[in-house]
Amino acid sequence: MPDQTVLSLRDITLSFGPKIIQKNISLDVRKGSIFAVMGGSGCGKSTLLKSMIGLLRPSAGEYHVGDENYWAGSETHRTDLNHRFGVLFQSGALWSSMTIGENIALPLQMFTDLKPDVIRRLVELKLGFVGMLQAIDLYPSEISGGMRKRAGLARALALDPDILFFDEPSAGLDPITSARLDDLILNLRDGLGATIIIVSHELSSLFHIADDGIFLDAKTKTPIAHGSPRDLRDHCTDPQVHAFMHRERDEEGNT
Amino acid sequence: MTDQTTTGPSAAQPADRTPQWHLQGEQTAPVMVLSGTWQARAGNIPVFPKDGLKKAPGAHLSFQTSDLQVWDTGLVAFLWDLKRVAHDAGISLDMQTLPGPMRQLLELLPEVPDEPVHHKTARTPFLETVGNHAIASMTEVGVVTELGALTAKGALLTLLGRSRMRMVDLLANTADAGPYALLIVGIVNFLIGAILAFVGAVELQKFAAGIYVASLVGIAMVREMAAVMTAIIMAGRTGGAYAARISTMQGNEEIDALNVFGIPTSTYLILPAVLSLIITMPFLYLYGCLIGMLGGFVVAISMLDITAAGYFHQTITAFHIGQFIFGFTKSLVFGAFIGLTSCRIGLKAGRSAADVGIAATRAVVVGIVGVIAIDAIFAVIADVLGI
Numbered sequence: 016m017p018d019q020t021v022l023s024l025r026d027i028t029l030s031f032g033p034k035i036i037q038k039n040i041s042l043d044v045r046k047g048s049i050f051a052v053m054g055g056s057g058c059g060k061s062t063l064l065k066s067m068i069g070l071l072r073p074s075a076g077e078y079h080v081g082d083e084n085y086w087a088g089s090e091t092h093r094t095d096l097n098h099r100f101g102v103l104f105q106s107g108a109l110w111s112s113m114t115i116g117e118n119i120a121l122p123l124q125m126f127t128d129l130k131p132d133v134i135r136r137l138v139e140l141k142l143g144f145v146g147m148l149q150a151i152d153l154y155p156s157e158i159s160g161g162m163r164k165r166a167g168l169a170r171a172l173a174l175d176p177d178i179l180f181f182d183e184p185s186a187g188l189d190p191i192t193s194a195r196l197d198d199l200i201l202n203l204r205d206g207l208g209a210t211i212i213i214v215s216h217e218l219s220s221l222f223h224i225a226d227d228g229i230f231l232d233a234k235t236k237t238p239i240a241h242g243s244p245r246d247l248r249d250h251c252t253d254p255q256v257h258a259f260m261h262r263e264r265d266e267e268g269n270t
Numbered sequence: 271m272t273d274q275t276t277t278g279p280s281a282a283q284p285a286d287r288t289p290q291w292h293l294q295g296e297q298t299a300p301v302m303v304l305s306g307t308w309q310a311r312a313g314n315i316p317v318f319p320k321d322g323l324k325k326a327p328g329a330h331l332s333f334q335t336s337d338l339q340v341w342d343t344g345l346v347a348f349l350w351d352l353k354r355v356a357h358d359a360g361i362s363l364d365m366q367t368l369p370g371p372m373r374q375l376l377e378l379l380p381e382v383p384d385e386p387v388h389h390k391t392a393r394t395p396f397l398e399t400v401g402n403h404a405i406a407s408m409t410e411v412g413v414v415t416e417l418g419a420l421t422a423k424g425a426l427l428t429l430l431g432r433s434r435m436r437m438v439d440l441l442a443n444t445a446d447a448g449p450y451a452l453l454i455v456g457i458v459n460f461l462i463g464a465i466l467a468f469v470g471a472v473e474l475q476k477f478a479a480g481i482y483v484a485s486l487v488g489i490a491m492v493r494e495m496a497a498v499m500t501a502i503i504m505a506g507r508t509g510g511a512y513a514a515r516i517s518t519m520q521g522n523e524e525i526d527a528l529n530v531f532g533i534p535t536s537t538y539l540i541l542p543a544v545l546s547l548i549i550t551m552p553f554l555y556l557y558g559c560l561i562g563m564l565g566g567f568v569v570a571i572s573m574l575d576i577t578a579a580g581y582f583h584q585t586i587t588a589f590h591i592g593q594f595i596f597g598f599t600k601s602l603v604f605g606a607f608i609g610l611t612s613c614r615i616g617l618k619a620g621r622s623a624a625d626v627g628i629a630a631t632r633a634v635v636v637g638i639v640g641v642i643a644i645d646a647i648f649a650v651i652a653d654v655l656g657i
Binding site for chain 2 (some may be wrong): 148153
């Protein structure tokens with residue numbers, strides 16, 4: 016796989032009004048990699064994700080998607096760039112007034128000229144990927160939380176994005192479902208050639224799938240480590256990172 | 271296998287070739303030859319025919335993809351068709367002859383897809399539907415009554431100091447239902463008074479009885495209009511808000527949390543809501559009466575040959591205190607009714623965003639219809655009692 020940077024952040028500062036959430040975030044996400052955003056609760060992981068998908072404008076710094084400066088252009092420009100993104104929100108964020116099938120069909124109806132039968136076929140395909148075909152005509156309120164998450168993933172794939180963002184994909188899932196979701200993420204990365212940014216503190220899953228990452232610290236409000244979760248676990252000397260990475264391993268025994 | 275010339279789905283190449291496929295080789299070892307550009311967005315992905323493969327149990331189908339140019343999930347959609355047809359024909363696919371990414375995506379897809387689950391939309395006969403609605407409506411009356419009793423009990427326990435209602439909630443609700451509603455209640459009642467005066471003036475003038483406009487406006491406002499119009503405004507303004515708030519709490523599992531702690535929703539949620547309306551409605555009613563009379567006064571003075579003192583005197587002599595008590599009582603009942611029904615509708619609502627909208631709408635509709643229905647009942651009672 017070519018070692019090409021898809022996303023790059025330079026000295027990004029995130030803040031809500033005068034309150035600074037994180038500062039001096041610089042990172043590069045390579046094409047085809049799975050990049051983990053790690054850190055304790057309340058350190059600003061999800062805020063960073065929000066700024067990367069265009070929901071929160073950073074107060075300082077530069078953000079590039081491919082060769083494009085994300086925040087420099089107009090809103091239409093950003094919307095075009097956003098069509099390269101697929102986002103899986105924490106609880107699926109399915110539109111409750113539509114069936115699962117309609118949820119996935121909507122972006123296709125809005126942004127392509129495909130005929131209804133072609134759209135239906137693509138919707139079935141995306142649901143087939145996540146193993147949810149049986150729920151195509153059900154409403155989000157009629158399926159379980161884990162299924163909602165998988166349906167959310169199918170919707171994120173609707174426009175064949177090449178950059179996927181996952182916010183806590185395994186939160187609230189049982190270990191088996193969560194492991195299956197990990198495999199699915201790997202399969203989709205390899206199959207679609209997509210780049211994946213994943214926000215999580217589910218260490219076992221991060222060790223399994225992520226090959227690069229950043230560790231955010233809530234106290235200093237800066238990133239304190241860069242590298243893959245496995246590397247950080249084995250080689251990082253920072254006491255914070257060490258504690259974070261190793262508690263899980265002790266509980267697990269032998270990851 | 272030959273070298274793969276396929277590129278990944280994200281590669282951007284001009285789509286100069288249409289997707290093409292054909293089967294070659296003998297029946298026991300067919301080869302699927304794929305070539306051209308297969309992109310889902312182009313909308314020209316062929317469907318593999320259901321009878322495209324003859325039954326040949328034990329046969330292996332392999333792929334030749336060397337002429338394939340650009341592909342994405344569109345090709346996978348076609349391969350999935352093929353996978354299903356091959357499964358039905360008893361033919362196994364030689365997945366190793368597919369490029370890695372394609373294979374991984376295809377392996378995710380089931381040979382025999384699960385049948386979509388559909389809603390049960392069994393038709394119920396007309397009579398049964400009517401019956402069900404009737405039973406549901408009567409049950410609702412019972413439930414609302416029970417809720418009212420529980421709330422009253424909660425109020426009693428709170429008075430005796432054995433249960434607690436958050437005073438902050440009561441004050442916030444009262445502020446919202448009272449002072450903040452003054453402007454809109456004032457505008458509506460002023461206009462109602464003015465309209466009544468207009469209507470009356472036109473007819474009464476013919477009999478040189480213009481002064482009785484004061485009686486008309488006074489009695490109509492005190493007996494009916496002030497109480498009913500204020501209640502309708504409150505049903506739309508406050509009732510809808512209560513229903514939306516409580517149904518959102520339902521969606522956030524806040525009501526479940528209250529129930530688990532054993533905090534009675536009747537005391538904690540409904541009592542402050544109902545009480546605030548019971549407190550504010552009579553005041554809004556009195557205020558509405560006065561403003562309505564003012565509206566009538568303005569019209570009468572400007573249209574008719576009446577003095578201010580004359581209008582004032584006529585208004586005072588027109589009605590007796592019984593009519594005031596009558597309107598006052600109605601406003602109390604309306605307040606309790608709007609508070610109880612809107613809370614009940616909020617509690618009964620589903621958990622989705624759409625359900626919040628439905629609950630708010632229903633609270634307003636039930637509130638308005640209910641207020642007018644109750645007003646009709648009061649009218650009958652008043653007639654019997656001779657008020």
